[in-house]
Amino acid sequence: MNSTSTVETSSVPVNPTIACSEDCLLRPGNTNCGGCGMSVGLNMLDRILEETGQQCMLAIPACCGIVTAGGFPTSSYGVPVIATTFASAPAVASGMAGVCEINNESEQIICWAGDGGTYDIGLGTLSAAAERNENILYICYDNEIYGNTGGQRSSATPLGARTTTTPEGKTERKKDILSILAAHRIPYAATLSIGHPEDFARKLRTALSLRGLRFLLMHSPCPTGWKSEPAESAQLVRLAVAAGLFPLYEIWDGCTYRVNVEPAWIDPREYYRQQKRFRIDDIDVEAVQRECKENFQRLKILAQQFPHRS
Amino acid sequence: MSKKLVTGNHAAGYALSTAGEANRNARGAVCGIYPITPQTEIVEYVAKFPFTKGRVIPVESEHSAMGVSIGASISGARAFTASSSNGLAYMVENIMVAGYYRLPIVMVAVNRTLGPPWNIWADQSDTLMLRDFPWIQLYCETNQEVLDTTLLAFRLAEDRRILLPALVCLDAFIVSHTQMGTDLPEQELVDRFLPVLDLPHRLRCDKPATMGGLVWPQEAMSQRLEIDEAMERVPGVLEECRTAFAEVFGREVTGAVETFGVEDAETVLIASSTIATTAREVIRNRRAVGEKIGLLKIKMYRPFPEAEIRAACRTAKKIAVLDRNYAAGIGGIFWWDVRAALQDCSPSPLVQGYLTGLCGGDVTPSVIDQVIGDITSRHRATKPIWMAIEAGKEKSR
Numbered sequence: 001m002n003s004t005s006t007v008e009t010s011s012v013p014v015n016p017t018i019a020c021s022e023d024c025l026l027r028p029g030n031t032n033c034g035g036c037g038m039s040v041g042l043n044m045l046d047r048i049l050e051e052t053g054q055q056c057m058l059a060i061p062a063c064c065g066i067v068t069a070g071g072f073p074t075s076s077y078g079v080p081v082i083a084t085t086f087a088s089a090p091a092v093a094s095g096m097a098g099v100c101e102i103n104n105e106s107e108q109i110i111c112w113a114g115d116g117g118t119y120d121i122g123l124g125t126l127s128a129a130a131e132r133n134e135n136i137l138y139i140c141y142d143n144e145i146y147g148n149t150g151g152q153r154s155s156a157t158p159l160g161a162r163t164t165t166t167p168e169g170k171t172e173r174k175k176d177i178l179s180i181l182a183a184h185r186i187p188y189a190a191t192l193s194i195g196h197p198e199d200f201a202r203k204l205r206t207a208l209s210l211r212g213l214r215f216l217l218m219h220s221p222c223p224t225g226w227k228s229e230p231a232e233s234a235q236l237v238r239l240a241v242a243a244g245l246f247p248l249y250e251i252w253d254g255c256t257y258r259v260n261v262e263p264a265w266i267d268p269r270e271y272y273r274q275q276k277r278f279r280i281d282d283i284d285v286e287a288v289q290r291e292c293k294e295n296f297q298r299l300k301i302l303a304q305q306f307p308h309r310s
Numbered sequence: 311m312s313k314k315l316v317t318g319n320h321a322a323g324y325a326l327s328t329a330g331e332a333n334r335n336a337r338g339a340v341c342g343i344y345p346i347t348p349q350t351e352i353v354e355y356v357a358k359f360p361f362t363k364g365r366v367i368p369v370e371s372e373h374s375a376m377g378v379s380i381g382a383s384i385s386g387a388r389a390f391t392a393s394s395s396n397g398l399a400y401m402v403e404n405i406m407v408a409g410y411y412r413l414p415i416v417m418v419a420v421n422r423t424l425g426p427p428w429n430i431w432a433d434q435s436d437t438l439m440l441r442d443f444p445w446i447q448l449y450c451e452t453n454q455e456v457l458d459t460t461l462l463a464f465r466l467a468e469d470r471r472i473l474l475p476a477l478v479c480l481d482a483f484i485v486s487h488t489q490m491g492t493d494l495p496e497q498e499l500v501d502r503f504l505p506v507l508d509l510p511h512r513l514r515c516d517k518p519a520t521m522g523g524l525v526w527p528q529e530a531m532s533q534r535l536e537i538d539e540a541m542e543r544v545p546g547v548l549e550e551c552r553t554a555f556a557e558v559f560g561r562e563v564t565g566a567v568e569t570f571g572v573e574d575a576e577t578v579l580i581a582s583s584t585i586a587t588t589a590r591e592v593i594r595n596r597r598a599v600g601e602k603i604g605l606l607k608i609k610m611y612r613p614f615p616e617a618e619i620r621a622a623c624r625t626a627k628k629i630a631v632l633d634r635n636y637a638a639g640i641g642g643i644f645w646w647d648v649r650a651a652l653q654d655c656s657p658s659p660l661v662q663g664y665l666t667g668l669c670g671g672d673v674t675p676s677v678i679d680q681v682i683g684d685i686t687s688r689h690r691a692t693k694p695i696w697m698a699i700e701a702g703k704e705k706s707r
Contacts, residue, residue, distance in 0.1 A: 055515040056515075057513055057515065059381065066522070066523060067524065069520045069523035069524065070523065070524065071523070071524045071525070071526055072523060072524065072525040072526065072529055073529075075518075075519070075520035075523060077518065077520050078518055079515070079518050080513040080514060080515060080517075080518045080519060080520075080521075081518075081519075081520040081521065081523070082380075082381070082384055082513060082521040082522060083520075083521060083522025083523060084377065084380070084407075084522075085373075085377070085403045085404055085407055087373060088373065088374065088377035088380075088403075088404060088407075090374075091342065091369060091373070091374035091375075091377025091378050091380075091381065091404075092377045092378070092380050092381035092384075093381060094342070094367055094369070094374075094377075094378050094381060095340055095342065095367070095377070095378040095379060095380060095381025095382035095383070095384075095385065095387075095389070096381040096382070096384070096385045096513070097381075098340040098365040098367055098378070098381075098382060098387075099337060099338065099340050099365075099381075099382050099385035099386065099387045100385070101365060102337075102338040102340065102363050102364060102365055102387075103337055103338065103363075107515055124370060124371065125370070125371075125373075125374050125377070127370070128369055128370035128371075128374060131370075132367070132369075
């Protein structure tokens with residue numbers, strides 16, 4: 001297991017020789033904010049798709065990801081994209097996947113959605129697509145706020161975070177979306193961090209090799225909303241993993257588990273301090289730490305009792 | 311041609327399914343389905359249909375039923391669904407999207423009262439709430455008309471000059487659950503009538519495009535203008551589709567409007583759906599004794615057939631519009647639009663609105679007689695008149 005007690009610069013995980021071209025998934029010159037986790041995630045997705053020789057179509061609900069496309073008649077996306085209504089990405093993708101299936105086409109139908117569209121307004125639609133086990137790869141870039149509308153709380157916002165609708169800090173904990181998805185017994189559910197690119201790439205490969213609904217939850221820094229330093233984004237989310245705030249793990253069929261990174265149990269304050277959305281005085285840090293440890297302990301027990309054997 | 315005794319819902323399910331099957335040599339048929347009384351039998355029929363190349367996805371809401379159909383349609387499949395009442399209200403956001411994406415989805419809607427109160431009977435206020443979206447709207451009277459119009463709707467919607475979704479409407483229970491002798495055409499005939507779908511803007515990896523991204527005001531407004539131009543082409547293309555329909559099936563299907571005795575009529579009743587059926591019979595009897603009265607049935611509500619209405623009302627001095635629908639603060643929705651269509655006619659006819667049969671009330675010949683009695687003796691129009699309401703008002707006190 002990796003130790004993440006120190007912040008280190010990540011190496012590029014896969015084939016660094018692939019140059020960015022107009023054919024790439026996310027074209028250069030897009031309008032994403034500096035340090036946006038989504039940009040890293042889309043580029044990573046592009047590399048792994050190319051590596052595995054697969055093509056994709058994206059269904060993107062209302063979120064920053066559709067603003068990424070930029071203004072008509074240009075688009076920052078080099079792959080087919082359809083913008084869907086906020087709650088509808090998994091439904092629209094189900095229709096797309098259905099047509100692929102009856103035509104024996106192998107394109108990956110991918111939902112690329114923010115946390116608002118995943119945890120909140122789209123949860124019912126996502127749950128239904130998961131229950132039907134539609135052949136969709138669902139990737140949630142979780143920046144823990146409604147970023148596109150200027151930073152309001154979502155049910156993915158962590159305890160204590162100040163948003164424009166929780167001006168005194170959020171009083172509720174972050175929703176455990178991965179457990180909800182795993183409860184549908186979908187083939188694969190995993191968490192991703194751009195601070196752990198090798199792990200990220202491996203999980204993308206796994207997800208792309210499976211059929212059915214695969215769910216990836218990516219911790220996606222938002223310097224604009226988190227009020228953090230854009231250049232530090234990757235290191236910042238690495239701290240979240242090291243503090244046990246965002247554990248990295250995988251669940252197959254809702255049954256078997258694997259924990260990927262053992263947290264170094266750094267003080268969560270190290271993570272909080274680098275973002276102006278947190279005021280440490282507002283947060284019962286010991287209680288947060290206790291809960292993170294209990295949660296991780298539970299995951300480890302599950303991984304020991306029900307290990308995934310590949 | 312052999313007729314079978316089937317319900318309106320069966321006729322609709324048959325038409326949707328055979329239309330989907332007719333696309334088997336192209337990209338097939340995919341649809342999202344969700345139940346709601348009184349349309350459930352339609353989606354049940356579709357779910358049981360043995361498609362050669364199709365997939366029916368039973369989803370968790372009307373919103374997603376249309377979502378699936380959007381995804382299917384943009385991928386080039388023939389897509390359709392059915393809904394009603396509050397289900398349509400829940401679906402609205404995606405109904406709008408299907409229109410603005412220019413997807414030729416066909417939806418059969420059984421007209422049912424919007425709740426509350428809980429009432430499952432006939433009322434057109436549900437589909438009429440969709441009147442400002444880029445959807446063609448067609449209202450049917452009989453099971454045969456439902457079947458024929460549904461097939462016609464696919465050809466019209468998928469025509470390259472149109473590319474707009476279409477809504478085929480029928481009255482709850484009066485048509486949806488009533489059996490009538492209906493000709494169910496063989497698949498081979500449906501295949502002949504419906505060319506396979508080739509959506510020009512379908513998503514494809516060899517020609518990546520972004521659908522629905524940010525568009526600046528001028529370009530976005532021009533997209534609205536293109537929809538308006540497509541809407542303007544509907545009446546002409548509809549006539550071509552009707553001709554093709556008659557060639558293949560050997561029978562006529564109603565166009566934008568249908569008239570009966572309007573050529574010399576001094577009084578014209580305007581109605582749609584099953585109210586037109588009853589009104590036609592009353593008018594037939596009255597014309598037999600020499601009354602100069604006629605019927606204008608509005609079949610296509612969107613695009614609104616303004617020219618056809620003006621032509622049909624050429625000789626009319628008085629016009630009674632019967633609405634089984636209600637727009638709060640306005641009155642009958644057909645009445646409002648008919649008034650607008652006729653407002654600069656010279657001499658301008660008296661146009662009176664009558665609200666009748668809302669929430670599933672029976673519109674009997676005697677109600678039609680009362681309307682005719684009122685319009686005949688009337689010298690000026692008033693606000694819409696609520697017909698046969700006294701008993702209900704008494705009970706609810």
